[in-house]
Amino acid sequence: MYEKIFTISAVLFQIVILSIHLFISGKTLRRYRKTITPVFLSFTFVLWLFTDLYWLTFDLMRPETRMPFAANEIGEAAFFLTLAATIGTGVSYDVRIAKKQAVGAVLFAACNTALWIGWSGEMLQDVFIGLVYGLLLYTVVCSLRTEQLVTAIEWVLLALLCTALIATEAATFFVASNLKIMFDTAGYLLLVLGIVFWIVKLYLVWKNEPLANSHICTVCSLLTWAITAKYMSEGNWYLFFMSIETLCIPLLYLSVRKAVENI
Amino acid sequence: MIYAENILLCMIIPLVLTMFFLRGNANRFVLNFILGMVACLLGAYVSGFIDAASGIGTEDTAVFISPVVEEMMKFLPLLFYFVMFAPEDDKLTHAALGMGAGFASYENICSMVSSGTESLSFVLVRGLAVGVMHIVSVFTLIMGLIIVRRFKVLRLESVIGALSLSMLFHGMYNLLVSETGISSIIGFSLPMVTAAILYYFYRQLRS
Numbered sequence: 001m002y003e004k005i006f007t008i009s010a011v012l013f014q015i016v017i018l019s020i021h022l023f024i025s026g027k028t029l030r031r032y033r034k035t036i037t038p039v040f041l042s043f044t045f046v047l048w049l050f051t052d053l054y055w056l057t058f059d060l061m062r063p064e065t066r067m068p069f070a071a072n073e074i075g076e077a078a079f080f081l082t083l084a085a086t087i088g089t090g091v092s093y094d095v096r097i098a099k100k101q102a103v104g105a106v107l108f109a110a111c112n113t114a115l116w117i118g119w120s121g122e123m124l125q126d127v128f129i130g131l132v133y134g135l136l137l138y139t140v141v142c143s144l145r146t147e148q149l150v151t152a153i154e155w156v157l158l159a160l161l162c163t164a165l166i167a168t169e170a171a172t173f174f175v176a177s178n179l180k181i182m183f184d185t186a187g188y189l190l191l192v193l194g195i196v197f198w199i200v201k202l203y204l205v206w207k208n209e210p211l212a213n214s215h216i217c218t219v220c221s222l223l224t225w226a227i228t229a230k231y232m233s234e235g236n237w238y239l240f241f242m243s244i245e246t247l248c249i250p251l252l253y254l255s256v257r258k259a260v261e262n263i
Numbered sequence: 264m265i266y267a268e269n270i271l272l273c274m275i276i277p278l279v280l281t282m283f284f285l286r287g288n289a290n291r292f293v294l295n296f297i298l299g300m301v302a303c304l305l306g307a308y309v310s311g312f313i314d315a316a317s318g319i320g321t322e323d324t325a326v327f328i329s330p331v332v333e334e335m336m337k338f339l340p341l342l343f344y345f346v347m348f349a350p351e352d353d354k355l356t357h358a359a360l361g362m363g364a365g366f367a368s369y370e371n372i373c374s375m376v377s378s379g380t381e382s383l384s385f386v387l388v389r390g391l392a393v394g395v396m397h398i399v400s401v402f403t404l405i406m407g408l409i410i411v412r413r414f415k416v417l418r419l420e421s422v423i424g425a426l427s428l429s430m431l432f433h434g435m436y437n438l439l440v441s442e443t444g445i446s447s448i449i450g451f452s453l454p455m456v457t458a459a460i461l462y463y464f465y466r467q468l469r470s
Binding site: 029033036039040043046047050051053054057058060061067068069070071072074075077078079081082084085 | 319323326327328330331334410411414415416418419420421423424426427428430431432433434435438439441442446
């Protein structure tokens with residue numbers, strides 16, 4: 001009962017934050033017409049808002065029911081696409097210098113999709129979302145590599161983190177139920193480790209890097225990791241990762257605003 | 264069971280005849296009104312097929328799948344017109360409104376033929392809620408396309424974004440009215456409220 005109230009409150013809070021930022025990003029859009037990044041940011045916010053509203057309506061009207069393929073899935077896919085476009089228009093990334101990272105991102109997205117299918121059994125929805133999620137991850141890593149925000153050692157550590165995460169989550173399908181709790185906890189710890197990494201990175205980039213493009217990249221990296229973590233979790237962990245996601249909304253707006261002010 | 268194709272023919276013939284005597288915006292509106300009705304029938308075919316093929320049930324198909332299919336059916340002819348003829352904003356708006364009005368009118372007629380027209384409240388709900396909802400959803404789509412073009416961001420992401428918005432709005436309406444009580448009251452008033460908000464934004468966009 002309390003978990004339900006907390007989940008609905010968290011979504012409502014996200015809806016309020018999104019509405020406020022949609023309103024102010026609309027004003028930014030009218031003020032800075034030289035660049036297209038705020039247009040995609042506004043599209044991202046409005047799609048995110050509508051997807052949340054749809055999900056909230058469904059959850060209130062049909063609790064304890066899994067949502068079939070609906071407009072929500074298409075809205076979520078469009079949200080990922082416009083978020084990728086926000087990064088793509090803010091940072092002109094070069095795919096040629098990020099081949100290894102791009103392959104890694106696609107593999108990570110494919111493994112995530114396989115895990116989603118394993119958990120939900122919904123092949124069509126998960127493959128559909130997985131494809132768009134892969135594109136978002138690909139855009140994020142290419143822009144990170146182009147902006148040289150992650151060192152070689154950090155890339156290796158990130159690859160190890162992602163591999164360990166996939167291995168831990170995959171293991172929960174095969175191990176005995178007493179060991180499953182242990183693997184689940186390990187998975188959550190790895191997800192939190194990723195969140196800590198991106199928050200520290202974001203802090204350092206905002207402190208040291210004068211270019212707003214770098215800020216867009218790191219905020220989107222944190223947001224993408226938070227989305228990944230949210231999809232892999234349930235209960236209180238889901239709420240925790242959703243709150244990180246909500247935190248990214250003002251940060252995303254501020255980074256885009258800084259980028260357009262510099263033009 | 265109703266013979267939807269017969270109803271469509273009966274409605275289309277006088278409209279096609281009218282088109283010979285009309286020019287400009289009026290002609291465009293009537294053509295799109297007809298296209299809207301055809302889109303509605305095709306949407307019903309596709310939804311019926313998905314219902315039969317997926318086995319998720321008629322009610323769930325109507326609530327969750329139909330908004331996706333119906334918005335796609337309205338979107339495809341408008342996208343063709345938008346991309347191939349690059350019409351001015353006003354012409355695009357007329358086309359979209361014609362499409363939405365045709366879709367809503369044909370759906371309402373089919374619904375009334377199958378359910379009867381004895382109850383005035385039922386007829387009013389169909390007219391003020393479902394009828395307005397189709398116009399609002401297609402108007403949302405077209406406003407998205409106009410914004411996309413005005414800010415020179417005509418890309419796949421933005422077009423899919425505009426389409427998704429109309430699908431989400433339509434889906435939310437269908438979900439709200441799928442059960443009786445407070446949710447259906449919110450659902451039935453949603454199109455009129457959104458129409459008022461959209462009207463304000465449309466005025467802003469034009470100025």
